Amino acid sequence: MGQGGLRLKGSVVRADGQTGADAWEVTTGMTTVRAQCPTCHDVQLGIDDLTVRVCADDSSGSYRFMCPTCDQVVDRPASGRIVELLLSAGAHHETWTWPAELGERPAGPPLTPDDLLDLHMVLQSPRWFEDLVALVRRGTPE
Numbered sequence: 180m181g182q183g184g185l186r187l188k189g190s191v192v193r194a195d196g197q198t199g200a201d202a203w204e205v206t207t208g209m210t211t212v213r214a215q216c217p218t219c220h221d222v223q224l225g226i227d228d229l230t231v232r233v234c235a236d237d238s239s240g241s242y243r244f245m246c247p248t249c250d251q252v253v254d255r256p257a258s259g260r261i262v263e264l265l266l267s268a269g270a271h272h273e274t275w276t277w278p279a280e281l282g283e284r285p286a287g288p289p290l291t292p293d294d295l296l297d298l299h300m301v302l303q304s305p306r307w308f309e310d311l312v313a314l315v316r317r318g319t320p321e
């Protein structure tokens with residue numbers, strides 16, 4: 180097997196992340212993951228402490244864990260091969276999608292610098308909220 184791939188050594192499967200920074204070992208029965216925290220560097224985790232996340236929109240993978248030393252949540256990118264390996268070792272799995280707003284375009288004309296100036300003027304009034312509500316109810320005259 181080539182660089183950055185899976186190497187079989189006895190009953191231990193070892194994988195190195197593309198950056199070479201992350202590695203984990205899978206032994207029969209018990210799985211220990213050695214991962215990198217940006218603050219604490221090498222940390223040891225159980226496979227249960229790690230969640231694999233796959234984006235349904237672009238199939239990109241990552242994994243997330245809470246560092247046992249500093250309690251910081253660490254999120255790292257993972258290639259498809261690493262995602263498969265972690266899942267086969269029993270890691271939790273989550274699928275997520277981009278926010279729906281990314282695919283929606285609001286109706287109406289785009290905001291102009293004049294609109295922004297008008298809003299700025301409205302906000303000068305202590306009754307700005309009522310004024311704004313009245314404006315929206317009336318619709319923009321033109």
Ligand SMILES: [Zn+2]
Nearest residue numbers: 216219246249
């Ligand atoms: Zn840490």
